[in-house]
Amino acid sequence: MKKVSYAAFGGPDVLDLIDAEEPHAGPGHIRVSVRAAGVNPVDWRLREGQVLGAHPVELPAGVGLDAAGVVDEVGEGVTDVAVGDRVFGEGADTYAEFAVLSAWAPMPDGLSFAEAAGYPSVVETALRIIDEVGVRPGQKLLVGGASGGVGSAVLQIARERGVTVIGTAGAANQDYLRELGALATTYGDGWVERVRGLGPVDAALDLAGSGVIPDLVALTGDPAKVVTIADLGAPEFGVRFSGVAGSVPDALAEAASLIARGRLHIPVEKSYALTEAAAAHADSRAGHTRGRRVIVI
Template sequence: MKAARFSRFGGPEVLEIVDLPDPHPGPGQVRIAVRAAGVNASDWKKRQGLMDEELPQTMGYEAAGVVDELGAGVTDVAVGDRVFGFSTEGAAQAELAVLSHYAPIPPSLDFPAAAALPAAVETATRALDQLGVAGGSRLLVNGASGSVGSAAVQLAVARGARVIGTASPANHAYLRSLGAEPVAYGEGMAERLRALEPEGVDLALDVAGSGVLPELIELAGGPEQVLTVADFAGAQKYGVRFSRGDAGRALHALAGIGELTEAGRFSLPVARTFPLAEVAEAHRVGETGRVRGKLVLVVG
């Protein structure tokens, strides 16, 4: 099979498409013929050598496609079913991928839209669970217009929370369409938020890592009310919780997102698609940080 891989750390130019042996599923796993695979910030961190030192490495943790082989004990899907989910081996950007956690693709979604879901939905759900976001919560999402941020907004709204989201003015109409009250980020953000909520908020989630943890702590009433998925150094400095997947993932989110999607209460835009052979260009675009929505590789 064809797969994205790198054999040395560096910029997007180190990525290559290589021939690798076909994988096969173990117990409880399924193999899919990949139709689309998501691209994430963790991909270029991995490529830059910021995740681990192993070489060579394959790429990609989320994919959507058609089941073509079942592992032992799998009875909840059949060969030919459309599914999306996680490749724990980090090899989803390929013609074939083994998924350890998966769910049926919502009927209204195509493969690229389904491939955009797993990482953003899991990260957002995990963060909301750890913060204890529930009906009546007043939640501030810093970086609300990106993939994880917009997922967090919609999932929090579905829980009955009031959500305020920071974004550039160009994205304010988009946040309103998701059910959030927008606030411009940058200098004066805290004052603008207090104009909407004079008493501040109950909880704050940082998905942007933009150095605003002190302001979030002030607005939420203490570091214990704040969680970040993007600012590890800041979390250590200010005593804020940092959420990472290796401490336990919210994999239940995959099974639940279909109902919200079909009810018209959740969507995650695909900003742009690329052929698998153009994975390096997808990295270049993603690393600019100016993409609203998901970047997805189309396979086959």
């Protein structure tokens, strides 16, 4: 089968499309014929040799956590899916023609494979960091870098929980944030004053890693009310860096419920072929995404 792999840490150019042996589903796992794989920042962070404490990598390594596809192999003890079912979920080395998943759920009706592949990790991350930052109904949450996949999920899930959200993003994404129910403002010079003009901030999430942690602490008044998924230096300011996943099956179930009820939608901004994985990583690292980027097999 074809699979994206890298034999050394480095830039996008270390990615190769190779011929590899097909993986097989062990006990409690399933294998899917991958139709689409989500592109997540953790993919290129691992390729660069970052966050290895939380996610050890043995070289050569495959790429990708999220996938949507058709079940073609069921491991021992798995009873909730059968060969031929359409699922989305999380596993390992999903930039490939076949991948083994450790967590999955039936694909919600009406979703394409490309759309479905964009949900697993971002919804798990969104649910986790909303809980970790401790924001409650009736409070106001500031989300820095709000237009990407995780931000799109945070805005909609927080809105569903009765939380008012202020989102920062580039000028081109202001209407997009408003469509998701957020109070929108741009980052850049004067952004702190613009946020203050929208009212007191009870908690804040940093999704972009753009060096704003001290400002977020000042806006909330408490480093315990700030969580980042993007700034590895945040603990120096007493701020939590959240990088360890919670329950992926629970997150997938909640995602499927929200999608089915029309309460969650994350658009696919751009799709790539397996041969374009390096370009997908370069674009993801550059930021300014509206929604998700996916690899389509």
